[in-house]
Amino acid sequence: MNRPARAIALLLATLAFPALAADRAAMTADPLPLVDPLIGTDWYGYTFVGATxxxxxxxxxxxxxxxxxxxxxxxxxxxxxxxxxxxxxxxxxxxxxxxxxxxxxxxxxxxxxxxxxxxxxxxxxxxxxxxxxxxxxxxxxxxxxxxxxxxxxxxxxxxxxxxxxxxxxxxxxxxxxxxxxxxxxxxxxxxxxxxxxxxxxxxxxxxxxxxxxxxxxxxxxxxxxxxxxxxxxxxxxxxxxxxxxxxxxxxxxxxxxxxxxxxxxxxxxxxxxxxxxxxxxxxxxxxxxxxxxxxWRHALSPIRIAGGTASQQRQFYSALYHVMMMPSDHSGENPKWSSSEPYYDDYYTIWDTFRTNAPLLTLIAPERERDLVRSLVDIYRHEGWLPDGRSGNSTGRTQGGSNADVMIADAYVKGLRGIDYATALQGMEKNAAVEPDRPEQYGRGGISDYLAKGYVSTDFPRAGSRTVEYAYDDFAIAELANGLGHADIARAALKRSGNWAHLWDPALSREGVSGFLRPRKPDGTWADPYLVTRGTWPDFLYEGDIWTYSLYAPQDIPGLIAKAGGADAFRKRLDTLFDHLHFDITNEPGFLIPMLYHWLGRPDLSVERLIDYREKGFFDGRGGLPANDDSGAMSSWLVFQSLGLFPVAGQDLYLIGSPEFTASDIDLGGGHILHIRAPGLGATGENPFVQSAELDGRPLDRAWLRHEEIAHGGMLVLHMGPKPGAWGTAPPPAPTLAMASGHPG
Amino acid sequence: MNRPARAIALLLATLAFPALAADRAAMTADPLPLVDPLIGTDWYGYTFVGATxxxxxxxxxxxxxxxxxxxxxxxxxxxxxxxxxxxxxxxxxxxxxxxxxxxxxxxxxxxxxxxxxxxxxxxxxxxxxxxxxxxxxxxxxxxxxxxxxxxxxxxxxxxxxxxxxxxxxxxxxxxxxxxxxxxxxxxxxxxxxxxxxxxxxxxxxxxxxxxxxxxxxxxxxxxxxxxxxxxxxxxxxxxxxxxxxxxxxxxxxxxxxxxxxxxxxxxxxxxxxxxxxxxxxxxxxxxxxxxxxxxWRHALSPIRIAGGTASQQRQFYSALYHVMMMPSDHSGENPKWSSSEPYYDDYYTIWDTFRTNAPLLTLIAPERERDLVRSLVDIYRHEGWLPDGRSGNSTGRTQGGSNADVMIADAYVKGLRGIDYATALQGMEKNAAVEPDRPEQYGRGGISDYLAKGYVSTDFPRAGSRTVEYAYDDFAIAELANGLGHADIARAALKRSGNWAHLWDPALSREGVSGFLRPRKPDGTWADPYLVTRGTWPDFLYEGDIWTYSLYAPQDIPGLIAKAGGADAFRKRLDTLFDHLHFDITNEPGFLIPMLYHWLGRPDLSVERLIDYREKGFFDGRGGLPANDDSGAMSSWLVFQSLGLFPVAGQDLYLIGSPEFTASDIDLGGGHILHIRAPGLGATGENPFVQSAELDGRPLDRAWLRHEEIAHGGMLVLHMGPKPGAWGTAPPPAPTLAMASGHPG
Known part of the structure; x- marks a missing residue:
């Protein structure tokens, strides 16, 4: 359907939805009283307290x-x-x-x-x-x-x-x-x-x-x-x-x-x-x-909500407030070079924020996100490397891969304009080609090993998390290169994006689950499995365990499911991961894991897990974040999960979860509003499962959306009820580069 | 001071406390409306829902x-x-x-x-x-x-x-x-x-x-x-x-x-x-x-509270309700033998409940706790083994040591009467001497190894947790044997109670902390350190990690501090344990760890940690318990920490923490009431630190109490304020067997 036709469909759907005016009247008029800046100050949330x-x-x-x-x-x-x-x-x-x-x-x-x-x-x-x-x-x-x-x-x-x-x-x-x-x-x-x-x-x-x-x-x-x-x-x-x-x-x-x-x-x-x-x-x-x-009122107002509990509303706007703390706008305050481009500092770090902060800003503050990406490109232009972390005008450190790649691709596939994507691609290609002289500070340490062997070997620290992150970063390169018409770059990057599988040992078993990432020596043989729960800088996996990182292949989840033994084994694996408390909401590498049931055609199971963690990890109090907010990463996870949408960062895909609010209006800019309505949702969370859905008045029988489907506003109606399993059984398709073509340069 | 003198002092202190009548008027008249049985039904709490x-x-x-x-x-x-x-x-x-x-x-x-x-x-x-x-x-x-x-x-x-x-x-x-x-x-x-x-x-x-x-x-x-x-x-x-x-x-x-x-x-x-x-x-x-x-009203009424938030009051009485679910009173319903003794089933398991359930019942339902212990002794009398777990009229399984020993000693040192302690001691001695034919079901598997070598070697599963638990169980035997006049038994058991140190490897380091439990082979040499976070049945440590079990020596915490490198190193170790999120509130072996700062003369630091976990692990909602309630073990941890007292199970010691309520009255039976008052405590938890205290009108300059000091009621006034570190700097003394003497047989 072309855009005018869509606009008419939306208009009709909007007019046809009887409660729209009533919803609007019930929505938060002023978000400011709902913000509690102290949420996240205990329990290692480290949220800023003061005036900004x-x-x-x-x-x-x-x-x-x-x-x-x-x-x-x-x-x-x-x-x-x-x-x-x-x-x-x-x-x-x-x-x-x-x-x-x-x-x-x-x-x-x-x-x-x-x-x-x-x-x-x-x-x-x-x-x-x-x-x-x-x-x-x-x-x-x-x-x-x-x-x-x-x-x-x-x-x-x-x-x-x-x-x-x-x-x-x-x-x-x-x-x-x-x-x-x-x-x-x-x-x-x-x-x-x-x-x-x-x-x-x-x-x-x-x-x-x-x-x-x-x-x-x-x-x-x-x-x-x-x-x-x-x-x-x-x-x-x-x-x-x-x-x-x-x-x-x-x-x-x-x-x-x-x-x-x-x-x-x-x-x-x-x-x-x-x-x-x-x-x-x-x-x-x-x-x-x-x-x-x-x-603040202006910054928080693009999302208006109705319904949910008072605590959920306070959590929501406090989270949104915390998302808008970082990075810091230093435009005109750059002592290192002179430029008319925006200059942001305190990317702290993109490893934390690319998954949910960036996709959220793209929706509700696209000009801000555009400027953040422009700032990254300008840093590359003048310093030679895209940063992962940056603070005090110094790039560093790089926790995982070169995830600016994913942040740029995310902007690109969602059509953000005004960005010098050609230069951005150069920076991304450099990440993927040149061994950095200061590998803890920028670039991809061990990239020569990765290019030569298809994986980072035990010669390098963080070999496991680096390998799987580099592979997804390579997919981001393929997306952008394809869109910009560089077929050779895209083809090579796409090939490398399968490298995550080179560390998969199908025989490694734990708690009844088989197939995990395993360290591999330079000669290609397996090293001892590494089983500690949370790795640190010198370890095989950085701030995550084999349960978490073994599931990190957002570019090919169907392939991951196949490697893990098929749908039944994958469901058992996810159940075991959650039931045995191996899911770690306190850190970002696992952010997508509660939603992986979607790929089994079971969004209701995703909903059960995400509600568990939304309820247990977050609350309306000083200790109400699971861990370091990490520039609002935790907060933006909560914002998305409260709205009932969750982004697959770096792709044009949103997964439909379970909203906390009976109605929300998301102002996308340019006069476009995405209305989300959840009739049937109980006042305290009863009926959390989608029974059926419509987008712009037409039935929607899948639990996912393309960005393009909502980018110009829309009316998403989720009919909520007690019964899971009845809706959304078509899994999201594997991403292809075709998606990324035809976008603005 | 003798009892009449104490009674007079208490009377005077009570009369002198001006707010007493007002506190009583403010206290919950009926606890029933404050119980929400659904707390703990999500997030693996597994609390029973239904009528009982x-x-x-x-x-x-x-x-x-x-x-x-x-x-x-x-x-x-x-x-x-x-x-x-x-x-x-x-x-x-x-x-x-x-x-x-x-x-x-x-x-x-x-x-x-x-x-x-x-x-x-x-x-x-x-x-x-x-x-x-x-x-x-x-x-x-x-x-x-x-x-x-x-x-x-x-x-x-x-x-x-x-x-x-x-x-x-x-x-x-x-x-x-x-x-x-x-x-x-x-x-x-x-x-x-x-x-x-x-x-x-x-x-x-x-x-x-x-x-x-x-x-x-x-x-x-x-x-x-x-x-x-x-x-x-x-x-x-x-x-x-x-x-x-x-x-x-x-x-x-x-x-x-x-x-x-x-x-x-x-x-x-x-x-x-x-x-x-x-x-x-x-x-x-x-x-x-x-x-x-x-x-239910009668069962919940021994504790009355005033102050705290509505949520804290609901959490408190719901926890108390959940403590009183298990074990189940099957007296007269025993198909296996006929006896006039009480018969309880569903000890599930004492490994979970000996730490806080048993001490709580001893305070507020001493006749119930007496009957539970009598039931254990009668099971030993007729079946030959004290149970750790028992359900459906079958003893099994034993998760750690023979912790019925500690439960019995706890009753003994607190003067519970009407128990056949002589027979109980026989059962405890058998635990400590005879290799069980079904070591997962009862007794102490590997006891022959432990007796011969002073530790359970890698020949046996759970060698680490068994060794340190057996050592504390032996201390419980020493207490009871000493009290009953069996000096030889007491001496031998006391010697064995030092066995925890035989698995301590001072050179094993992790995250800047040195000295951890380490597996030891039968020949006395060290095996590879075992670093997985949560052990299971076949592993070195059962449902806990080296951070947790390395701190399990309640019989000799000063000795533990010395082994760990002294007070400064111990404080750093505790800080690291908490700051790196190694403390595991989801299971019982670590229940005492937040209070270990008391032994450094820093009860204020204990308070900071216990408030963190009281706030983060527990809340007023379906997911509001940290994990399996385990027969009310989690709930009883919360009850004690909310009252501002925490028991060292198996000893006559309570540590003073930080109450949630400005006033609580604990009916100990026999007309004895322990009044706890916390003037200065804010309505939402402000001023959580004790600045000074009085017991029965006289200054109390230590953050711990003996059971005898409160067993006949008392007036504990904790003056609360914002300033930590000023009070309670005298650490609790190491327990000695002298404490256990002179008690009822």
């Missing part, structure tokens, strides 16, 4: 330590002391940032000891407030894209100070994956202005030096300013250190109970002047806060 | 299968068909029972196909109701201790049937751990009465044959009765089969829309006559239901 705007470069929030001094790895803690408020953070991850720490103090200033417990905390999108008990200060934070705004109300009549310190940040513990302070400088420009720069390096991504410039502008003159480079305060207006020594400055105000000082702190990765411009671009506190709230 | 009384022999509930015929392992399912209502179940476990299945039907009776979906389910303590869609019957169930009462309201005018079937039960799949039907008979005694007997064997405990007798008595005459032994119905009043063939009977009523038939079904393990007596002892439906509710 969507994809904001500045993430201003508290850095805390336990009362006996153990610093939080990512900033926040349930208990303990606030050490200060710093301007750069990750979300869902640890190992970077916490720079330019501002902290108010009262009375005689002891620069070595300004930490304070806090009470009466308020955490809202774009706003953070707490009462700091020791200095008796009400601290409020809000943020624009490039500046934080601090408002401190001093409740005592003691002398008031606003300190800024450069040499302290997160993860400063001296380990291989920790951050280092290299030096910096600070200058009191006037009685209300301090600026400076800190130099940092290291962190989890083992990055090179990055410089953070700042300009703090208070809304009133201090009585004096001081600086320090050691333990003692000095009247000198400037200070600098080379190497890891204390350095900071303070604005000192006369004591007056109830006085308020507002300070704008501009941040830049380029220069102090840019930092000052960024500070001056910020409005006052209340206006900045209002603008931030409006930005 | 506390520790009731009859547990009458639905047995279900998925719509495509996959039967539930334990009875209930979230979705699918009701196959019928059977009278015996476990709770928190699978692998046994589901016998004597009653099912109503309407219209032409097809005995091979009576399954039906259900709607409008109501699940309350002592009551279950659902509408069976296919026969259009409202089914209601309630139960007394030895009989189920069914009430069926037929909504159609079609012919009505009440069928009973003997050859179907749970776990009938032909596997090694499944149940078998051996034969049985059925007789229609009159137009309103059917009785008979089924013979079963097998199941998870690999039990011998057990016979279930029943007598069904309807409250009205049927128009006719029929029986069957194959696929066809017969007018014959009796039927019997030898071997696994269909067998059942039906009462056939004329159709009349709205008619109600109530049927009492007595169950016996002894005879049909006894089953009939048990049926006749049941009152009518409403009276039985009311009595059951009253029994």
């Amino acid at each position: 705007v969507p994809f904001g470069m500045v993430k201003l929030g508290p850095d805390m330590a336990s009362f006996d001094g153990v610093a939080s790895k990512y900033g926040y803690r349930r208990d303990g002391n606030v050490l200060g408020f710093s301007h750069l953070h990750l979300s869902g991850a640890a190992g970077k940032y916490g720079n330019i720490r501002v902290m108010p103090a009262s009375g005689a200033l002891d620069i070595a000891d300004v930490a304070s417990p806090r009470t009466d905390e308020v955490v809202r999108p774009g706003y953070y407030a707490a009462t700091l008990v020791r200095p008796a200060v009400r601290a409020e934070l809000t943020a624009g894209a490039r500046a934080g705004v601090h408002r401190y109300t001093f409740r005592t009549a003691q002398a008031a100070h606003i300190t800024v310190r450069l040499d302290q940040m997160l993860n400063k513990r001296g380990g291989k994956e920790d951050q280092r302070f290299l030096g910096g400088n600070v200058t009191a420009r006037s009685a209300h202005e301090i600026d400076g720069m800190g130099r940092y390096a290291g962190g989890w991504n083992m990055g090179d030096e990055y410089r953070v410039y700042f300009a703090l502008i208070a809304d009133r003159d201090a009585a004096g300013t001081r600086t320090w480079t050691g333990e003692a305060l000095s009247a000198a207006p400037s200070a600098s250190v080379d190497g890891d020594h204390p350095i900071g400055a303070t604005l000192d105000f006369p004591g007056r109970a109830g006085q308020t000082v507002t300070a704008r702190v501009g941040i830049s990765f380029v220069s102090v002047d840019k930092a000052r411009q960024n500070a001056l671009a910020a409005a006052g506190f209340d206006a900045t806060r209002a603008a931030g709230e409006q930005a | 009384v506390p520790f009731g022999m009859v547990k009458l509930g639905p047995d279900m299968a998925s719509f495509d015929g996959v039967a539930s392992k334990y009875g209930y399912r979230r979705d699918g068909n009701v196959l019928g209502f059977s009278h015996l179940h476990l709770s928190g476990a699978a692998g046994k029972y589901g016998n004597i299945r009653v099912m109503p039907a309407s219209g032409a009776l097809d005995i091979a196909d009576v399954a039906s979906p259900r709607t409008d389910e109501v699940v309350r303590p002592g009551y279950y109701a659902a509408t069976l869609v296919r026969p259009a019957v409202r089914a209601e169930l309630t139960a007394g201790a030895r009989a189920g009462v069914h009430r069926y309201t037929f909504r159609t005018a079609q012919a009505a049937h009440i069928t009973v079937r003997l050859d179907q039960m749970l776990n009938k799949r032909g596997g090694k751990e499944d149940q078998r039907f051996l034969g049985g008979n059925v007789t229609a005694r009159s137009a309103h009465e059917i009785d008979g007997m089924g013979r079963y064997a097998g199941g998870w405990n690999m039990g011998d044959e057990y016979r279930v007798y029943f007598a069904l008595i309807a409250d009205r005459d049927a128009a006719g009765t029929r029986t069957w032994t194959g696929e066809a119905l017969s007018a014959a009043p009796s039927a019997s089969v030898d071997g696994d063939h269909p067998i059942g009977a039906t009462l056939d009523f004329p159709g009349r829309a709205g008619q109600t038939v109530t049927a009492r079904v007595g169950i016996s393990f002894v005879s049909v006559d006894k089953a009939r007596q048990n049926a006749l002892a049941a009152a009518g439906f409403d009276a039985t239901r009311a009595a059951g509710e009253q029994a």
